[in-house]
Amino acid sequence: MHEPQTGKIKLLHYYYWHKKQAFQFEEDIYTHWVVFAVQQGRFRYKLGMGEEGEAVNGDWIICPPRTPFRREVVHPLSFFYWGFEWSSPPSSLPLGKLIFADQERLASAYRYLQQLYALPPEQAMLWRNRFIQELWDGYVLQQLLPESGHRVHGDSLMLSARRKLQAQAFQQSLSMRVLADEMELSPVQFTRRFKAAFDCSPSEFVRQLRLDQGKRLLMESTLTVDQIAQECGYENGFYFSRVFSLHMAMSPSEYRRAHRL
Structure with a gap:
């Protein structure tokens, strides 16, 4: 051959x-x-x-x-x-x-x-x-x-949306509605199409990026929880801690103690 x-x-x-x-x-x-x-x-x-x-x-x-x-x-x-x-x-x-x-x-x-x-x-x-x-x-x-x-998924518009979400994930100004408008889709259409392409909603995708960033900073830095929240795109440490605890089954402080080298 x-x-x-x-x-x-x-x-x-x-x-x-x-x-x-x-x-x-x-x-x-x-x-x-x-x-x-x-x-x-x-x-x-x-x-x-x-x-x-x-x-x-x-x-x-x-x-x-x-x-x-x-x-x-x-x-x-x-x-x-x-x-x-x-x-x-x-x-x-x-x-x-x-x-x-x-x-x-x-x-x-x-x-x-x-x-x-x-x-x-x-x-x-x-x-x-x-x-x-x-x-x-x-x-x-x-x-x-x-x-x-x-091989890449065929929906190039959603691939573009995913790249934009990756670039803006840690910005508090990130708006799903603005991104949907840029693609000439309604927020509901955007969510359905993104989920069909990647098996998760845009919000779930961003949340996972932020949690991964938070875990990395908890392990590798000495930043406070409030500072880490800002670095991950959250307004304050309280909200970051609530999201983190809900999805990681432990608080940020507990995660840091368990995973610091």
Whole structure:
């Protein structure tokens, strides 16, 4: 059995736009392959007479050469544009939306890509090619691995919501209603859709992140319970202690005594 060809990318063009309000052209046709890699925001797209949909944080939209690419910004869009060729084509040519399972790796690569302007142009382009190639290889690998462990859930909007919750979990200003509004969903629709994707509600997901943060700080720091509550996104130590005791079957102080090294 032959090893499938993952494909080798030759980067031609690279740009980054921050919070773009609208595209200059509603439709464009490129002579090379193109990726729109969304870092923040949301846009609608249609490729030729075929695939159409919406892309959000973490999605890639891949458009082949000579294919009409229609697009419309829904929420201010921060994204990478990559024009490229295949120096060796993959076994199965990609088209349309790609959803990545390893969002942490994707976010890390995006941070490095944004810092490469500090390097000389030719050197920066070589490193961009390396990062993009590694991300593509990671996507191909995720498709080859067993479904249960490594393929990502298909609801990219909820994946975007989960990333936002992870980023804002420890902020007291976190609002589920505001997040639902950003996704053009009612709070009830948001909760149902998130639970269908991840087997827990958005509130349960945030609560677990806060409890995990609280446990870590109780074990590793000398912060008071009131200070830990603030670090975890709770208004005061009393409320944090009540939530912690309810779900951990012991108070924060008892947990600290039992688990301090």
